[in-house]
Amino acid sequence: xxxxxxxxxxxxxxNRRYASQSMLSSTTDEKTGIATVALNKPxxxxxxxxxxxxxKTQIHQLQNDKARGMILTSxxxxxxxxxxxxxEFYKPDLSRLAEFWTTVQETWLAxxxxxxxxxxxxxxxxxxxxxxxxxxCDYRIMVGPKYTIGLNETKLGIVAPKWFQxxxxxxxxxxxxELSLIAGKMxxxxxxxxxxxxxxxxxxxxxxxxxxxxxxxxxxxxxPWAFKMTKDISRQPTVQWLLENKQKDLDFVLQFMQSxxxxxxxxxxxxxxxx
Amino acid sequence: xxxxxxxxxxxxxxNRRYASQSMLSSTTDEKTGIATVALNKPxxxxxxxxxxxxxKTQIHQLQNDKARGMILTSxxxxxxxxxxxxxEFYKPDLSRLAEFWTTVQETWLAxxxxxxxxxxxxxxxxxxxxxxxxxxCDYRIMVGPKYTIGLNETKLGIVAPKWFQxxxxxxxxxxxxELSLIAGKMxxxxxxxxxxxxxxxxxxxxxxxxxxxxxxxxxxxxxPWAFKMTKDISRQPTVQWLLENKQKDLDFVLQFMQSxxxxxxxxxxxxxxxx
Amino acid sequence: xxxxxxxxxxxxxxNRRYASQSMLSSTTDEKTGIATVALNKPxxxxxxxxxxxxxKTQIHQLQNDKARGMILTSxxxxxxxxxxxxxEFYKPDLSRLAEFWTTVQETWLAxxxxxxxxxxxxxxxxxxxxxxxxxxCDYRIMVGPKYTIGLNETKLGIVAPKWFQxxxxxxxxxxxxELSLIAGKMxxxxxxxxxxxxxxxxxxxxxxxxxxxxxxxxxxxxxPWAFKMTKDISRQPTVQWLLENKQKDLDFVLQFMQSxxxxxxxxxxxxxxxx
Numbered sequence: 001x002x003x004x005x006x007x008x009x010x011x012x013x014x015n016r017r018y019a020s021q022s023m024l025s026s027t028t029d030e031k032t033g034i035a036t037v038a039l040n041k042p043x044x045x046x047x048x049x050x051x052x053x054x055x056k057t058q059i060h061q062l063q064n065d066k067a068r069g070m071i072l073t074s075x076x077x078x079x080x081x082x083x084x085x086x087x088e089f090y091k092p093d094l095s096r097l098a099e100f101w102t103t104v105q106e107t108w109l110a111x112x113x114x115x116x117x118x119x120x121x122x123x124x125x126x127x128x129x130x131x132x133x134x135x136x137c138d139y140r141i142m143v144g145p146k147y148t149i150g151l152n153e154t155k156l157g158i159v160a161p162k163w164f165q166x167x168x169x170x171x172x173x174x175x176x177x178e179l180s181l182i183a184g185k186m187x188x189x190x191x192x193x194x195x196x197x198x199x200x201x202x203x204x205x206x207x208x209x210x211x212x213x214x215x216x217x218x219x220x221x222x223x224p225w226a227f228k229m230t231k232d233i234s235r236q237p238t239v240q241w242l243l244e245n246k247q248k249d250l251d252f253v254l255q256f257m258q259s260x261x262x263x264x265x266x267x268x269x270x271x272x273x274x275x
Numbered sequence: 276x277x278x279x280x281x282x283x284x285x286x287x288x289x290n291r292r293y294a295s296q297s298m299l300s301s302t303t304d305e306k307t308g309i310a311t312v313a314l315n316k317p318x319x320x321x322x323x324x325x326x327x328x329x330x331k332t333q334i335h336q337l338q339n340d341k342a343r344g345m346i347l348t349s350x351x352x353x354x355x356x357x358x359x360x361x362x363e364f365y366k367p368d369l370s371r372l373a374e375f376w377t378t379v380q381e382t383w384l385a386x387x388x389x390x391x392x393x394x395x396x397x398x399x400x401x402x403x404x405x406x407x408x409x410x411x412c413d414y415r416i417m418v419g420p421k422y423t424i425g426l427n428e429t430k431l432g433i434v435a436p437k438w439f440q441x442x443x444x445x446x447x448x449x450x451x452x453e454l455s456l457i458a459g460k461m462x463x464x465x466x467x468x469x470x471x472x473x474x475x476x477x478x479x480x481x482x483x484x485x486x487x488x489x490x491x492x493x494x495x496x497x498x499p500w501a502f503k504m505t506k507d508i509s510r511q512p513t514v515q516w517l518l519e520n521k522q523k524d525l526d527f528v529l530q531f532m533q534s535x536x537x538x539x540x541x542x543x544x545x546x547x548x549x550x
Numbered sequence: 551x552x553x554x555x556x557x558x559x560x561x562x563x564x565n566r567r568y569a570s571q572s573m574l575s576s577t578t579d580e581k582t583g584i585a586t587v588a589l590n591k592p593x594x595x596x597x598x599x600x601x602x603x604x605x606k607t608q609i610h611q612l613q614n615d616k617a618r619g620m621i622l623t624s625x626x627x628x629x630x631x632x633x634x635x636x637x638e639f640y641k642p643d644l645s646r647l648a649e650f651w652t653t654v655q656e657t658w659l660a661x662x663x664x665x666x667x668x669x670x671x672x673x674x675x676x677x678x679x680x681x682x683x684x685x686x687c688d689y690r691i692m693v694g695p696k697y698t699i700g701l702n703e704t705k706l707g708i709v710a711p712k713w714f715q716x717x718x719x720x721x722x723x724x725x726x727x728e729l730s731l732i733a734g735k736m737x738x739x740x741x742x743x744x745x746x747x748x749x750x751x752x753x754x755x756x757x758x759x760x761x762x763x764x765x766x767x768x769x770x771x772x773x774p775w776a777f778k779m780t781k782d783i784s785r786q787p788t789v790q791w792l793l794e795n796k797q798k799d800l801d802f803v804l805q806f807m808q809s810x811x812x813x814x815x816x817x818x819x820x821x822x823x824x825x
Contacts, residue, residue: 428776428780429772429773429776429777429780430771430772432773432776433776434776434779434780434783435780435783436783437783440780440783440784448723449719449720449721449723449784450720450721450722450723450746452784453688453720453781453784453785454688454689456780456784457667457688457769457772457777457780457781457784458768458769458772459772536773536775540773
């Protein structure tokens with residue numbers, strides 16, 4: 001039988017190893033209270049269950065620490081975030097899939113309604129769920145001109161759920177959102193800037209970071225409490241559907257992902273990625 | 276007593292005559308599955324009960340035939356579609372008026388939610404209900420610069436119903452929609468392009484058709500099923516009101532059109548058209 | 551004991567003095583039916599209970615007089631309207647505060663849904679509630695380039711209520727509204743024009759007035775009845791929340807304004823104004 005002492009030592013070891021293998025790289029500027037959170041899960045920051053859980057925990061931690069702002073960016077070359085990990089959907093274990101999707105929902109709600117301002121520094125490609133992360137921040141600065149961004153789900157033979165759609169409608173309006181969604185369009189930085197999918201396009205990553213900090217510094221003199229209430233009222237129409245339909249949304253995904261057509265499409269897509 | 280053989284011959288004759296008198300001219304490209312449907316009811320493609328029924332049937336037929344796209348255009352010179360036939364409203368038989376309005380509702384729902392992509396090639400003026408047809412497609416290309424488009428109902432002393440208004444809000448946003456609706460404004464192609472009421476302005480009809488086909492070809496590689504689900508989610512907020520208020524909407528029109536003021540206004544308008 | 555005769559004389563005297571001290575200056579063009587209403591409460595047209603009541607009464611009067619349009623402007627130099635009178639919120643008498651807020655709600659509903667078209671001629675700064683007045687008109691012409699406009703509530707440590715937010719979303723869309731609200735941003739005329747917060751920027755006040763009249767004259771040939779029904783349908787989504795939540799909105803304000811943090815912030819703000 002394992003003694004308590006040995007158990008504790010083992011747990012600490014696990015925690016340390018876990019910490020050293022963290023998929024996030026976070027630092028906070030003590031003076032301004034602004035945190036920089038970099039997604040760091042090679043090769044493409046695909047969002048699986050464990051990564052989402054770590055990210056969600058990090059947001060809650062910053063909230064508890066009364067952070068005054070957050071930069072969301074990537075540690076990787078060329079990719080901001082490739083989106084939800086497709087392997088979570090392919091030939092899924094249904095109980096893990098349910099946990100995964102619930103975590104997707106909760107992470108989005110946590111990010112979308114942070115009590116501190118957030119800026120996405122999009123320093124690489126940002127399709128599907130990666131685009132959703134960027135859309136959920138309060139401001140978007142993208143490194144141009146070569147990266148692309150968009151909710152391209154239809155191109156993969158899948159469907160952006162209602163609340164993904166509402167998120168992009170809130171940023172670029174109904175008309176541009178619909179055009180982008182039905183065609184699964186990926187936008188160049190120039191196109192994204194034109195339709196308002198991003199707020200700024202800058203030529204390099206360090207400049208993007210500077211602009212993100214500059215945006216967040218606007219809020220240093222604003223009462224965090226007035227900020228949070230104002231943001232909640234503003235974003236309430238966008239989150240309302242999910243808050244009222246979490247189970248319905250989950251049931252839809254569980255059913256959808258068991259469809260032979262969807263599985264076939266995902267299989268072909270995963271094969272194409274391997275090449 | 277008419278023999279079965281004679282009856283069949285008569286029916287065929289009626290069908291043939293009906294076909295030859297068809298108010299629509301439709302062709303489908305067998306290779307791409309893209310249909311071109313041209314409104315062909317001189318002099319101005321005004322939408323009366325019979326015309327709407329034929330158009331609605333055509334949409335359902337394309338749906339059954341698993342069409343992969345539809346161009347909606349006009350066979351006439353200078354007019355895309357003049358809108359709802361005002362004579363259906365003037366001194367109406369109430370039972371026909373009810374059938375007419377129900378058909379307007381159903382035709383709009385069929386066009387607005389087609390399972391295949393649609394492009395309006397607006398090769399002539401497009402006021403009121405003609406503008407609504409264009410707004411209901413997924414894309415709008417207009418032949419410039421001399422034609423005009425808009426929901427100009429207030430100029431006729433009538434009112435664009437809630438779902439007409441929601442259709443234009445979904446395309447040009449609340450602010451521009453309100454300005455256009457209260458003033459009953461008709462837009463030049465240049466103005467329409469600027470506010471997003473159309474997506475492209477091109478100098479001639481054949482170029483407009485090419486651009487329409489080009490838009491529809493974008494969807495050849497997209498799963499029709501993912502397209503349909505994505506479009507339904509995107510357009511659901513716009514159709515929701517009508518789906519929940521069909522009878523209320525009909526009752527409003529029946530009552531509205533019996534108002535002496537409205538009848539007087541329509542009479543003056545019809546007289547002005549005769550001159 | 552004061553006799554009835556004496557009392558009546560005193561009341562008449564008060565009424566006369568009140569009338570001569572009217573905080574509004576109104577004239578109506580008999581030919582066009584267009585009224586010009588100028589806010590005239592030095593030094594900054596701050597909206598207290600009495601001023602709002604006078605303004606609300608004036609709108610109802612124009613409605614009874616079947617006015618065909620209204621210009622809303624300011625008689626003061628450099629200020630269109632400074633917004634709600636902060637002294638109504640600071641160390642408030644709760645019964646007066648409740649009456650004040652109910653009057654704010656009713657004045658907004660009256661202005662937002664006028665049966666005649668309205669144009670704001672913004673001839674001075676227009677923060678917070680002043681911006682709301684402008685947003686509630688059908689058209690906005692601003693005298694550039696030195697004045698500023700915006701819903702800057704968060705800068706004062708307070709929160710723009712749901713229906714203030716809905717008013718600006720209806721004009722500039724969700725994305726720009728959110729950015730403006732969370733940062734409490736004041737816009738230059740040039741910036742305001744770019745995001746659609748105003749419809750025109752002109753170099754001087756007399757030109758602004760001309761453009762306002764020109765906008766209102768567009769409606770001379772439109773049936774007032776068709777105008778009113780069309781505007782009501784268009785603006786119904788924006789007023790719906792308040793119509794369904796008047797008491798909830800009032801309760802929120804009453805509770806909010808009793809918070810020590812808010813009172814402290816307002817106190818500091820009022821002190822800063824005195825300097």
